Amino acid sequence: MAKLTWLGEDELHNGGAGPSFTTAFDGVKFPKGEAVEVRIHAHVQKALNNPFFEVENADDVDDAPGAPKPKRGRPSNAERAAKAEAEASVDPVV
Numbered sequence: 001m002a003k004l005t006w007l008g009e010d011e012l013h014n015g016g017a018g019p020s021f022t023t024a025f026d027g028v029k030f031p032k033g034e035a036v037e038v039r040i041h042a043h044v045q046k047a048l049n050n051p052f053f054e055v056e057n058a059d060d061v062d063d064a065p066g067a068p069k070p071k072r073g074r075p076s077n078a079e080r081a082a083k084a085e086a087e088a089s090v091d092p093v094v
Helices: 042-048 079-091
Strands: 003-007 021-024 028-031 035-038 053-054
Touching: 003 028, 003 042, 028 035, 042 053, 053 079
Parallel strands: none
Antiparallel strands: 003 035, 003 053, 021 028
16 A cells, blocks of 8 residues: 655744644645555655655555456356355365
């Protein structure tokens, strides 16, 4: 999972201390200097282009382009049979 760290602002333009957290990317709260795990590709891409964020594991997100999408609808009979066969071949725990 990708981790975003908000580096924060050391001081404001009027000389006061900077905020201890920020809320960004659809309401996600980022405390200053703490890594927050995110799963959305768009949030990671925005953070990569933002100098106030540090990004770790940028490729480890759920909806990255090119990732296989979950199949919609009910499973086919062939998929059900394959799943039942796989479950039957697993040794039960005694």
